Amino acid sequence: NAGVTQTPKFQVLKTGQSMTLQCAQDMNHNSMYWYRQDPGMGLRLIYYSASEGTTDKGEVPNGYNVSRLNKREFSLRLESAAPSQTSVYFCASSQAGGVQPQHFGDGTRLSIL
Amino acid sequence: DAKTTQPTSMDCAEGRAANLPCNHSTISGNEYVYWYRQIHSQGPQYIIHGLKNNETNEMASLIITEDRKSSTLILPHATLRDTAVYYCTSTDSWGKLQFGAGTQVVVTP
Numbered sequence: 166n167a168g169v170t171q172t173p174k175f176q177v178l179k180t181g182q183s184m185t186l187q188c189a190q191d192m193n194h195n196s197m198y199w200y201r202q203d204p205g206m207g208l209r210l211i212y213y214s215a216s217e218g219t220t221d222k223g224e225v226p227n228g229y230n231v232s233r234l235n236k237r238e239f240s241l242r243l244e245s246a247a248p249s250q251t252s253v254y255f256c257a258s259s260q261a262g263g264v265q266p267q268h269f270g271d272g273t274r275l276s277i278l
Numbered sequence: 279d280a281k282t283t284q285p286t287s288m289d290c291a292e293g294r295a296a297n298l299p300c301n302h303s304t305i306s307g308n309e310y311v312y313w314y315r316q317i318h319s320q321g322p323q324y325i326i327h328g329l330k331n332n333e334t335n336e337m338a339s340l341i342i343t344e345d346r347k348s349s350t351l352i353l354p355h356a357t358l359r360d361t362a363v364y365y366c367t368s369t370d371s372w373g374k375l376q377f378g379a380g381t382q383v384v385v386t387p
Contacts, residue, residue, distance in 0.1 A: 169321070196373055207365060207377030208322065215372055223374060255321050259373055264310055264329075267375065269321030 167191055169270035171256050177276045178246045186241040186273050188256030196259045197239035198267060199223075199231060201252040208255060214239055215261075246277045281305050282366045287382040290360075296353040298381055300366030303347040310369050311342060313351045315362040316380070322365065325351065356385045 172187045190197065195216045200208040200223075210223030212231040220231050228250060230242045239258075243250060253274050257267040282302045290296040302311060310329050314322040326333055326340045328349070333340045339352040353360055365380040 198373075198375075200377075205379070207379050208375070209377070210374055213372065213374060221372075224376075253319065257321075261373070264327070264369070265373065266312070266324040266327065267322075267373065268324070271321050272319065274319075 169256055169258055169268055171254075171270035171273050173273060174271070175274045177278065178243075179278055180247060182246050182277075184243050184246060184275075186243075186254055186256075186275075187238070188240065188270060189238045190256075190258040190268070191237065192258060192260075192268065193236070194258035194268070195236070195261050196265075197233065198257040198259075199229075199239065199241045200255045200257065201225065201250075202255060202272075203252050211241065211254075248277050251275060251277045281309075281368045281376055282311075282378050284364075284366050284378060284381045286379070287384070289384050289386060290353075290356045292358060292385055292387050293355055296356045296360065296383060296385070298351040298353075298364050298366075298383065299348065300351070301348045302366065302368055305346065305368045307346070311340070311346075311349050312367045312369055312375065313338070313340065314365045314367065314375075314377075315360075316365065317359075317362040325364075356383075358385050358387065361385045 198213040199211040214233040259265040312327040313325040342349045363380040
């Protein structure tokens with residue numbers, strides 16, 4: 166049982182390049198989330214998807230777009246990468262919003278030069 | 279802004295109980311308190327959650343004050359593998375977590 170799988174694990178981009186971070190879960194969870202974590206800080210929510218077919222902005226959505234491709238997959242896209250988006254990105258899923266614990270992937274470490 | 283505040287760091291001796299405090303005086307009555315931990319740079323790992331009552335599972339115990347303004351996570355017998363950053367968070371009805379900077383716990387032999 167893989168849980169939440171994120172690809173790639175590492176990536177280096179140049180300013181202005183675009184990229185899509187992939188996330189897939191095999192737990193039949195309804196809700197999925199994207200967070201970013203900057204050095205020495207806690208996680209901040211970028212976007213979330215309460216259920217298949219819906220997406221909503223979190224705390225720091227600017228510069229990102231998301232797609233809930235199906236129940237399993239939730240992707241995060243950077244259309245024009247900026248150095249300020251250098252961070253570790255975590256995807257998470259939960260059975261449903263509210264009181265259900267979130268299960269996190271191992272993260273994508275993204276550097277933008 | 280995060281609705282929880284925690285000490286920046288704390289040390290604990292191996293085999294002893296670790297008591298991690300958290301203040302959450304501004305969370306609303308229907309918001310749960312969650313605890314996660316993050317070992318090295320791995321993804322956060324769920325530990326426990328609660329609303330009003332004290333909770334216990336195989337990993338830890340959660341003690342919530344009657345006024346819900348603060349809580350304490352208890353690791354009953356800390357091991358070296360418990361060295362991590364511990365996050366006390368709250369969640370709204372959509373499950374959105376609000377993380378602060380957490381407490382760096384170092385368990386020493």
